[in-house]
Amino acid sequence: MSQLLDILGSKYPIIQGPIGHLNDPKMVAAVCEAGGFGMLALGFVQDLEKVRQLAGEVKELTDKPFGANLMIAMNPNNEAILEFLAEAGVKTVTTSAGSPKRIYPKIKELDMKALHVTLAAPLALKATEAEADGVVVSGTESGGLRTTGPESTNLILIPLVCDMVDVPVVAAGGIADRRGYQAALALGAQGVQIGTAFLASEESPASQAWKEAIIACGDAGTTLLPMGGMAMRTIINPKMDKLMASGADLTKEYNMGDAGKAWSAGDFDLFPAGGGQISALIKEIKPVKDIIEGMVS
Ligand SMILES: Cc1cc2nc3c(=O)[nH]c(=O)nc-3n(C[C@H](O)[C@H](O)[C@H](O)COP(=O)(O)O)c2cc1C
Numbered sequence: 001m002s003q004l005l006d007i008l009g010s011k012y013p014i015i016q017g018p019i020g021h022l023n024d025p026k027m028v029a030a031v032c033e034a035g036g037f038g039m040l041a042l043g044f045v046q047d048l049e050k051v052r053q054l055a056g057e058v059k060e061l062t063d064k065p066f067g068a069n070l071m072i073a074m075n076p077n078n079e080a081i082l083e084f085l086a087e088a089g090v091k092t093v094t095t096s097a098g099s100p101k102r103i104y105p106k107i108k109e110l111d112m113k114a115l116h117v118t119l120a121a122p123l124a125l126k127a128t129e130a131e132a133d134g135v136v137v138s139g140t141e142s143g144g145l146r147t148t149g150p151e152s153t154n155l156i157l158i159p160l161v162c163d164m165v166d167v168p169v170v171a172a173g174g175i176a177d178r179r180g181y182q183a184a185l186a187l188g189a190q191g192v193q194i195g196t197a198f199l200a201s202e203e204s205p206a207s208q209a210w211k212e213a214i215i216a217c218g219d220a221g222t223t224l225l226p227m228g229g230m231a232m233r234t235i236i237n238p239k240m241d242k243l244m245a246s247g248a249d250l251t252k253e254y255n256m257g258d259a260g261k262a263w264s265a266g267d268f269d270l271f272p273a274g275g276g277q278i279s280a281l282i283k284e285i286k287p288v289k290d291i292i293e294g295m296v297s
Contacts, residue, residue: 003191004168007092007113007133009065012036012296013191014181015094015136015200016114016142017172018043018069020274021260025053027288029061031198034289035296038062038205039094042081043071047154051081061160065091069117072098086110092133096195097145109110113277115170117193118148124161124169134168136193137161142173145194146224146231155187162188176278181295194275194291202287209266210273213237217279225272227256234272237277 018041028038095118116127139154262271
């Protein structure tokens with residue numbers, strides 16, 4: 001058994017990537033039942049009762065291990081959430097969006113394991129110094145929040161980090177099928193984290209319009225939309241295409257606060273659909289079991 005599988009406790013080293021506010025215990029359980037590591041996205045959940053309820057619902061649907069993602073800088077209640085999760089029997093979490101130094105002492109005190117998500121090699125090293133048990137390394141092709149500075153693709157970043165750290169490395173970004181999964185392992189990763197492909201799955205709580213936007217996205221169909229000091233990878237639509245061609249300042253055209261409403265209503269003029277570059281390879285809405293089995297077959 002690999003070190004990563006030992007940490008996760010799942011059959012396959014395939015982690016469900018957290019997607020903003022999207023949480024559905026049925027989806028988490030479906031990933032676990034298919035052999036992956038399902039995860040609750042608790043980055044923006046501050047209500048402790050909600051955490052208890054979500055974890056309880058997952059436990060009713062599966063007896064397999066599952067985890068949760070905590071966004072370090074976004075949530076003041078992370079320490080209390082960790083205590084709830086430990087009580088619920090969650091053994092492994094992932095952390096992102098902030099300095100691991102702030103949260104790893106509590107994780108260790110609770111005797112939990114954790115993988116820290118990093119977008120750049122030096123930060124992966126810092127995460128291990130803060131005692132992360134592994135790192136999820138997310139190249140520029142990934143969906144989700146990115147930096148506005150220069151970034152590497154996973155083809156560069158994964159081997160770079162594997163050469164720097166002695167903890168398991170998980171590749172996040174650009175993976176939806178067997179080829180991507182095998183490529184990540186060949187680069188030295190022990191596993192993968194899947195965002196966009198699960199977002200477009202049958203069980204995903206995302207709106208049908210959002211799933212269809214991912215399916216319709218082709219080669220070079222995404223771009224990094226700057227948002228304050230960060231950027232969000234989004235699927236280019238006709239309105240956005242026109243704005244980009246006119247040289248408009250996109251930070252003035254879109255407000256990150258509208259993303260949740262736009263994505264659930266399918267109103268991508270309000271805010272473009274989030275999705276990774278891998279959207280170009282996702283051609284149908286499939287059950288998570290088929291996606292996972294396709295990867296490991
Ligand atoms: C729309 C969207 C929202 C995301 N939100 C989060 C988040 O809230 N926290 C986080 O750690 N990662 C987030 N991610 C990143 C994913 O968990 C995952 O690491 C990434 O999508 C992997 O790349 P892929 O989309 O190519 O599979 C998000 C990704 C997408 C597409």
